[in-house]
Amino acid sequence: SYELTQPPSVSVSPGQTARITCSGDALPKQYAYWYQQKPGQAPVLVIYKDSERPSGIPERFSGSSSGTTVTLTISGVQAEDEADYYCQSADSSGTLVFGGGTKLTVL
């Protein structure tokens, strides 16, 4: 089955830039999406179609794509950005897949 691979954890100090990667063989042909999930809450979409930002999401959240890897970048990280982040995409048959998730710690 198709898998998306994320690092389990990323740590940054406030004000620094956090980069979370997601790798998958189908990513050159499929869009990627990113969700933020805080404890006890439902996920919230922060990036869609690799690099588009929904309304209401701060400009410090951005996305990019290069080959089989997509990256979520959070510039000027704030304490409130501490959360789990999941990438999501699809395989060639339309099965929707999530990455394993990355815990972002703000030191």
Add this chain to the structure above:
Amino acid sequence: QVQLQESGPGLVKPSETLSLTCTVSGGSISSYYWSWIRQPPGKGLEWIGYIYYSGSTNYNPSLKSRVTISVDTSKNQFSLKLSSVTAADTAVYYCARNAYSNYVPPVNYFDYWGQGTLVTVSS
């Protein structure tokens, strides 16, 4: 603003069928795809399957043999049934709306989510 609310038993016995309903408010269930997603305690997200308002479905192959998703447009609801449950099916179950288009490349992601409901499988 579209809102989704899951409902159903919080405790299911092993080997029985888990049944949940998602009620959509603030918008019509028509013309959209609707998904179920689950998250075991302390673990990641897993897509279960989706249904179009017309009734066509697509399921995660890993769960396909045990899953049925149905829709009731008159009630603005869609439902999940998962049969032969075990402790491994204990999870928070979310319903969500799919933002979908069949362009190339296709677009399919979750733009609205319910708050989630914990279902525990235990005797």
